[in-house]
Amino acid sequence: MDKNTITGLVLIGLVLFGFSYYSSQKAADAPEQPATEQVQPQKETKKDEPKQQQAAAVAAVDSTAPFFNCMLTESSAKAELVTIENEKLRVQIDPKGGTVANVYLKETEEGTQNYRYKSYNDFSNDKNEPLHLYRQQDSEMAFTLDTKEGSLTTSNFLFQVVAKTANAVTLRMANADGSSQLDFVYTLQPNNFMLNFSIASKGMDRYVSANTRVINIDWRERIAQFEKGHKFENQYSTLTYKLTGDDTEKLSEYEAEEESDFEGNVDWVAFKNQYFSSVLIADKPFVPQYVSSKPVDNGNAAGYLKDYTARLQAQFDPTGKEQTQMQFYFGPNQFRLLKSMDQYAIGGEKDLEMEELVYLGWPLFKWINRFFTLYVFDFLTRLGLPMGIVLLLITILLRFIVYIPTRKSFLSSAKMRVLKPKIDERSKQYPNQEDAMKKQQAMMTLYSQYGVSPMGGCLPMLIQMPIWIAMFNFVPNAIELRQQGFLWAEDLSTYDSLISWGTHIWGIGDHLSLFCLLFCATNILYSYMTMRQQRESMSAEQADQMKVMQWMMYLMPVFFFFMFNDYSSGLNYYYFISLVASALTMWYLRRTTDDAKLLAKLEENYRANKNNPNKKPSGLAARLEALQKQQEAMMKAQQSRKK
Secondary structure, three states: OOHHHHHHHHHHHHHHHHHHHHHHHHHHHOOOOOOOOOOOOOHHHHHHHHHHHHHHHHHHHOOOOOOHHHEOOHHHHHOOOEEEEOOOEEEEEEOEOOEEEEEEEOOEOOOOOOEOOOOHHHHHOOOOOOEEEEOHHHEEEEEEEEEOOOEEEHHHEEOEEEEEOOOEEEEEEEOOOOOOEEEEEEEEOOOOOEEEEEEEEEOHHHOEOOOOOEEEEEEEEEEEOOOOOHHHHHOOOOEEEEEOOOOEEEOOOOOOEEEOOOOOOEEEEEEEOOOEEEEEEEEEEEEEEEEEEEEOOOHHHHOEEEEEEEEEEEEOOOOOOOOEEEEEEEEEOOHHHHHHHHHHOOOOOOOOOHHHHOOOOOHHHHHHHHHHHHHHHHHHHHOOOOHHHHHHHHHHHHHHHOHHHHHHHHHHHHHHHHOHHHHHHHHOOOOOHHHHHHHHHHHHHHHHHHOOOOOHHHHHHHHHHHHHHHHHHHHHHOHHHOOOOEOOEOOOOOOOOOEEEEEEEOOOEEEEOHHHHHHHHHHHHHHHHHHHHHHHOOOHHHHHHOHHHHHHHHHHHHHHHHHHOOOOHHHHHHHHHHHHHHHHHHHHHHHHOOHHHHHHHHHHHHHHHHOOOOOOOOHHHHHHHHHHHHHHHHHHHHHHHHO
């Protein structure tokens, strides 16, 4: 390193030190800023503020700049939020940028002053505070127009309130002589979660390029945690959008994901929590540019879930002949409520399909939930029953529906059990391994002669599994269970804590759920009863082959414990009572089945089939017989070629 290089580095260091010292002195000498009603926007916004303020200062000097008189200044910090409200919402609009700042869900329970929707912290501490769904410190929305000189972003300007009622407000950004202006009009629909929003322009073609027909929307929000369990709430929170003329799409619930390659326009974009959503709805479809969802680092400790971003383009007429219209939905993810929003769409009823924000599972399970579970659940809920009783009655109803196939399945297993001595006797006739095919065929022929189906015992499982999976999707998304207590669980929508500790343990968390323990213990008992029933109907050889499967059945409850310990107590409670009902059904059928009468009936079937020369094997027995004949023919052909 030569002398000049060293000298240069020293001078650079001195300059940087001097600049740093000067900046710190300026900050120390600056007067303290007055406190505002809300905290400043999230980190991404804070980074952009110095640039915005600098641009505003420059523009304020240049009186020829568009809307220079509306540029944000230091005095703009004194601008107060404007509040509009109806029976459901309290919305605060920030004149700085003219966008929604805060949204509170103020709906109360019927006949009381208690707010229907609260954060879990307020609920557990018995605080009667409305849910602060949309927060100024966590959100940002800006509208940008491409102008002849560059771009015009509304977040850099201070809007003036020109009209105000209890449920509506008009904010205006106008140039000095009033020849050009932008009006942001917000109107709350009566007794509704919908907020209508329109952009009306006048003389904007003076500044905007002649070919500009869109306004850019940049929307960001850091989603706050509202429920007890961060992990559980996080996996049901995702950015969702509706493709025009197509299905809804969603980004990953578990990892960072972005999308910029769209197959068409979108009707709406939703920043979705587990039980609540902020939705931007287009009158005329948005042109999507970019959407992203990113998990918040250390979100569990900070009380946040994800960072959402959406960049869209909406139709815009700079001449002012046509307004840009859209809507916001700020409210709960309740299936019937979201479905009813179709009638409140701009321009008349539309099929918005916002009910898709309530995830009900893949097609088969979705149909079960949509056309059965929802109707039963709504009916029982309207009776005013506790939610724990509602889930119990649904379980009993489902057990009643599957009772007949369950009974047939049990009788099929019982027939196998009483025939076991004859099966063992027939099996001894084929001791060699090379006779496995013949032995299998002989077993199937024996079953056919006695009128027994060895696959009959699988029917209840085939019926119950879709119901189990359907309820797995339904219960965690049923907002009706939110903050509804039952027995020792104070909130059926989240986990119940038998024991809690402050340290997170991998695979378990920081608590033990009693309903989860009961579910897993009952699962072990039910698995034991099922395996015992199967062993009673199996040959010794079959029982040996099934040992690995039996051990897997006992290990599944252990796996379920690690999976469901963080899940909602309502779901664990449903699985627990469902397994108890299944075990009681199996016990009842075992007690009421007369093995002697059953065997006598099977012997009668055997005699009838034996005396019928036209009786041929069917089903699996017939296929095995055909396979055996094919195998024998192949062996004969091989022997002939050897000769």
